[in-house]
Amino acid sequence: MIGSRARTRRGSQGEAEKPFWISFADLMTALMVLFLVVMAVALLAVTRTVSAREALEAQHKKDVDNCMAQAVTAAERHKGVKVDLDRRVIDFGDRARFAFGSSVLAPEQEAVLRRFVPELLSMAQTPSCKRVLKRVVVEGYTDRAGTYLGNLNLSLMRSQRVLCAMFTTSGADALTEAQKDAVRDVFLVGGFAFNSSKDTAEESRRVEMRLEFLGVEEKPIASPATSGNFGACAI
Secondary structure (H helix, E strand, O other): OOHHHEEEEEEEEHHHHHHHHHHHHHHHHHHHHHHHHHHHHHHHHHHHHHHHHHHHHHHHHHHHHHHHHHHHHHHHOOOEEEEOOOOOOEEOOHHHOOOOOOOOOHHHHHHOOOOOOOHHHHHOOHEEEEHHHHEEEEEEEEOOOOHHHHHHHHHHHHHHHHHHHHHHOOOOOOOOHHHHHHHHHHHHEOOOOOOOOOOOOOHHOOOEEEEEEEEOOOOOOOOOOOOOOOOOOOH
């Protein structure tokens, strides 16, 4: 009787252990499957993120290229104006060239700038340019004669003179108030002395407009909601 009961208890314990080990194996299998599912989902998310980034970069490049192509088209309508695609620069050549030591443009040179800038402003409002164009930097250059700081100041004055030509209230092809608002919002003045001199001193005394573009995920800064009150440039 005692031995019989003891054997019965051992048998019951063995039977009770079997379901436990089966359940543990199932649990490990389930965990492995769950791990694989999580890894698959994570890999898919990363792949989608990379694909979305690549698509964003491709669209950005396409917009920049389209914007530069429009600049080339605009330049082709104005004799002597050229576009350097590598530097993303519009060079006015002798159509806006300064005399030695001077920051004054002739009336016909200012008129050339006023005829070209509205095309640049219209270009900036096209869908591709509007998505990526950050600003237009007006850069004045000098030749190598003179001191560095003197030339730096002169190049800045030449850049400012280009903006003065945009805001004049007289002369040929004067800009409208709306166009002047757009110039103030989009254009920036920069002076560069003789950092990028040309082959001759005369060619170096020039004005360029450099197109700057937003980064792939960079957001444009909203322009202040103001108009008019442009002031006047000193002669």
